[in-house]
Amino acid sequence: MNSSQNPHHQKQIEEEQRYIHIIRVGSLKMDDKWREAAPVNDIEASSWIRIFRAFDTDHDGLIQCEEMQKTIRDSTYSFGFDHYELQKMSLYLEMREGKPVDFADFCYLMSKCKGYRLREYLFKAALTVTPRNQRIHVFSELQRYKCVPPPLFLIFLSIVQLAFYLYYVIDSSEGVWLSGPIPTMSPLIVSQFHLSELWRLVTYCLINVGIFHVIFNIIIQLAVGVPLELVHTWRIYILYLMGALFGSLLSLALDPTVFLCGGAAGSFAIIGSHLTTIVTNFKEMENATIRLPFLIVFAALDYALAVYQRFFAPRIDKVSMYGHIGGLVAGILFTFILFRGSKPSRFYTVSFWVSLVLSGFYIAICIALTVAPSLLH
Structure with missing residues (x-):
């Protein structure tokens, strides 16, 4: 015909x-x-x-x-x-x-x-x-694109995080400072005493500790996350939630005696994803020579503060620093799983399957390390 x-x-x-x-x-x-x-x-x-x-x-x-x-x-x-x-x-x-x-x-x-x-x-x-x-x-x-759905997920998340932080600042009477407040009785944060409450594995990202963490997470979510959400829409929701999940699983596996709260795992998933895109497309990215070192230094400052709060902050209730690492791992792996482009190359096809397998191993190993002590007892 x-x-x-x-x-x-x-x-x-x-x-x-x-x-x-x-x-x-x-x-x-x-x-x-x-x-x-x-x-x-x-x-x-x-x-x-x-x-x-x-x-x-x-x-x-x-x-x-x-x-x-x-x-x-x-x-x-x-x-x-x-x-x-x-x-x-x-x-x-x-x-x-x-x-x-x-x-x-x-x-x-x-x-x-x-x-x-x-x-x-x-x-x-x-x-x-x-x-x-x-x-x-x-x-x-x-x-x-007619803004359906609108890129409001990370904007709304940032507003909720700020609202929770201000609520706990007022409720605890600790005021605004770098290492608090830590709402240890919150039903949202990760704790070894509430392992059966599975929602905590992701809801902890709503509660931030210290004003620097709040500012850091909101800047990353708005400056990097919203443009990514605009381009990738629903895939960013999965990336952020998997960052939160990977962060909580790693924290429970390696540092179970302390609490975990803060949006750093999700923010580090965004950073890890964007850094992966920059590194694998360095010559094709806008201002790559500026964005790459800036993101690395900015993220390093936030992680250094997390290490300080975990080991050196003058308080008894500590917060794990492993959420950052788990989020970063999720950001790198799920970049290859979620963002393959319209014409994926052989490199991205192989990376997709390798990342999928590594993600499965990561989750399985973290769960095994978390439940092993109770099984041994």
């Missing part, structure tokens, strides 16, 4: 040809407030990638600035620009000082010129956590 006999295929060809007739969501007839918040519709979203590919004549994923400036002047309507938007795009291209435009840059510039404020912020956030070799797929999806 040829294409002329297939109505669905014929319709697809017609839509492919419509990229030069973009729906003018940014037209002057639209109310300005709606225009600022309006998501890109499906036809315009698909048109952006088609326009980009049409003018990427050598198919290297880049458009030279001079070439693009000439193109938008000659084919203004193809880009859906009015005169004002054309002037803005020309100005932004001049500011790039000849730096080539890839698809991620193209989407960001298009959103900026057409006044899609929300979408501009989404693209800017995604740039910080997405390797260049994965951006076409990610940004094509983000164009159709």
